[in-house]
Amino acid sequence: METHRITGIIRHYTRKAREQIYNAGLAIFKAAGVEQHLDDIGACVDELIKNAVKANYKHLLIVEALQRQFRLQYKDKTEAQVQEYIKDILKDKIQFDTLASIVLKKENIAQKVREVLNQEGTFLLIKNKAFSENRSLTNEEIESIKTLKLFLALQQKIKQYNIRIILKVELRDNYIYIEITNTSPILSHDLQRIYSKREEYRKYKEEGREYEFFINNIDTSDSGFGLGYAKIDSYLYNLGIDPDKAVTV
Incomplete structure (x- = not known):
């Protein structure tokens, strides 16, 4: 190609x-x-930007x-x-x-x-x-x-x-x-937050509680750092793509 x-x-x-x-x-x-x-991929790019x-x-x-x-x-x-x-x-x-x-x-x-x-x-x-x-x-x-x-x-x-x-x-x-x-x-703290939020979302997803994850994270008093990556993972899962293989931070 x-x-x-x-x-x-x-x-x-x-x-x-x-x-x-x-x-x-x-x-x-x-x-x-x-x-x-x-x-769908454009929505992921939008979040990253x-x-x-x-x-x-x-x-x-x-x-x-x-x-x-x-x-x-x-x-x-x-x-x-x-x-x-x-x-x-x-x-x-x-x-x-x-x-x-x-x-x-x-x-x-x-x-x-x-x-x-x-x-x-x-x-x-x-x-x-x-x-x-x-x-x-x-x-x-x-x-x-x-x-x-x-x-x-x-x-x-x-x-x-x-x-x-x-x-x-x-x-x-x-x-x-x-x-x-x-x-x-990027600060090490923010990088760890990204990893943490992605892992937290993954657990909620595996337990069938994806909606609950986003409800629990509706408070963005810390400016929501890391939450955007969980949203990206959600988009990718819905496309049948493994976020762990598709996204590198």
Whole structure:
């Protein structure tokens, strides 16, 4: 079978971006003769991208908190020295995990993640409305976007640190490979939560209590980290695909 491959960088997960991803995926799924499964697999990709967006915001909020603490502790340091301090921490995963765990206890990062996601939701509503009406943003809409302070500030940080979400879809040797790479590091705690939620969901599924699992996890006060992967596993099980073999985190 001929190899097909697409690669793209997701800046904002707007309706336009989703349509571009869908159309690119459709070409590959048609080439493989499995286009009837695109919507279900697309739902998995949608969850992965949303998880990546959320993880980016959490990472940046932790970095900002570390910067504030460093400035308070070392008031004689220049901004360049602050940035160098952050770079050094990010190079050492164990140190970053340790400091991040302290920050998470001191500051309500989960609440800030929800706040920025709400602001992003407003931004996407505005952008999607203009896209669906095939027009540019109005002055009123531009002014509304300017009020989304936290969202806009983190978007600048994303550019500053060159944080990207990279999507790759490839048809090769009768398999479709989908890879979503988030260039910001994941905390060990969050990785363990993903594993834990997937295992918890698997047990509920085996006991015929899948619905109960999602009811019990309706509270996302910790921003729902890990729950998205359980939803992905649910989609895959319904397609007759073993998530343990199909998904690698």
